[in-house]
Amino acid sequence: MDDDALSTADLLRALGNEHRLTILEWLADPRSHFPEQRDGDLVDDGVCVGFITDKIGLSQPTVTNHLQCLAKVGIVNSKRIKNWAFYKLAPERLQQLEAALSKVAATASRIQKSP
Amino acid sequence: MDDDALSTADLLRALGNEHRLTILEWLADPRSHFPEQRDGDLVDDGVCVGFITDKIGLSQPTVTNHLQCLAKVGIVNSKRIKNWAFYKLAPERLQQLEAALSKVAATASRIQKSP
DNA sequence: CTTCTATATAGTTATTTTGCTATTTAGGTA
């Protein structure tokens, strides 16, 4: 929606937290980190808040907050099934950020290597 | 020095600020953004604090603070010549971060594309 | 030796972030 007013700094800030990075790594490969879910597939639908809460050792509202923070910048997407909320990683957004960093790094390398 | 206790989150947090990102882009290609310096080469030695301060429109101590923040995580290096402090981008660090993001994104893509 | 200049440090304040507990909401289930 209001996706456009989103800066690279917003994205980086969303990733700049140990807990959120941990969650991100879990969501990148959910089957390696969580048991199967009754309603909703770990990979296709995402991971429910409860599983993440149990594993990370923070309160449920705090975890919801971290997930919403990631969702706001489009790094994860959420979906409701029954009364579960499933969060799933959006790799495109990460690749987008990767490209932005790559550009700066490449410019600097090019400039610094010049005669 | 105590470079090892540095997490990816620390790096991302350092980059997650509009002003610091702006400075980074300037430092990636200093000759496109700053006039030549009397003592110290823009590319080889880095850009002095004063130039950055003038261009960004923040107070000098605030700029020093941002630069030290970037230096602490190794994104820039600093060098003193006479009584100037020159800050220079370290592209390796950015590439390192890029690689870390790339890994997570690649894992997620691989997992999500599986049958 | 004094003065000037560039940067760093100290100290303060406002804002943002991160966490919590308590409560609300909304969808199932007995």
Next chain:
DNA sequence: TACCTAAATAGCAAAATAACTATATAGAAG
């Protein structure tokens, strides 16, 4: 209908961040 269960929201406190002004420091210049 009344009751669970999962997640979201509200409200609050502590800590971190980002900015400023004033001051200290260290090297150069006179």
